[in-house]
Amino acid sequence: MEPDAGNIALFCDLAGTLAAMDESRQLPIDARGNIAIRLLPNVRETLLPIRDHLIFVVTNQAGVKRGRFSLAQVEAAIADLDRQLDGILTGWMICPHDDADRCACRKPKGGMIAELAATHGVDLAGSTMVGDQEIDAMAATAGGVGRFVYAAEFFGWK
Secondary structure, three states: OOOOOOEOEEEEOOEOOOEOOOOOOOOOEOOOOOEOOOEOOOHHHHHHHHOOOEEEEEEEOOOOOOOOOOHHHHHHHHHHHHHHOOOOOOEEEEEOOOHHHOOOOOOOOOHHHHHHHHHHOEOHHHOEEEEOOHHHHHHHHHHOOOEEEEHHHHOOOO
């Protein structure tokens, strides 16, 4: 089925935006070596009412390349996040590279956003991205997203 052109979407960063980070600003690892996803305040309450919109996660995870965890573990963690959000995520993309790779997908480049938008017929100019860092804002601009909002404002953190 051909995706409808003109769908507006919400693109979200993962760590520090939707899920808590550890003291080293990375996704936390539990005692069994799995990524432990813990939703940040107001994430669920803010996203559930817009569940009928396209909602994507775009995340840099250089820990894959560095051997901290596997791509399968990151996929499982995002699937767990989606379960905690009652299955509202439309999709996600993970960049497993680090800056030295100079890939098109790693934020601040817009590759992940552009690929998801093309696949799902997203109207980027009418869409929004939420993130916790300047690199997320830069990725939104590079990907053609019309509006960027910092996570603290979007989720109402003090």
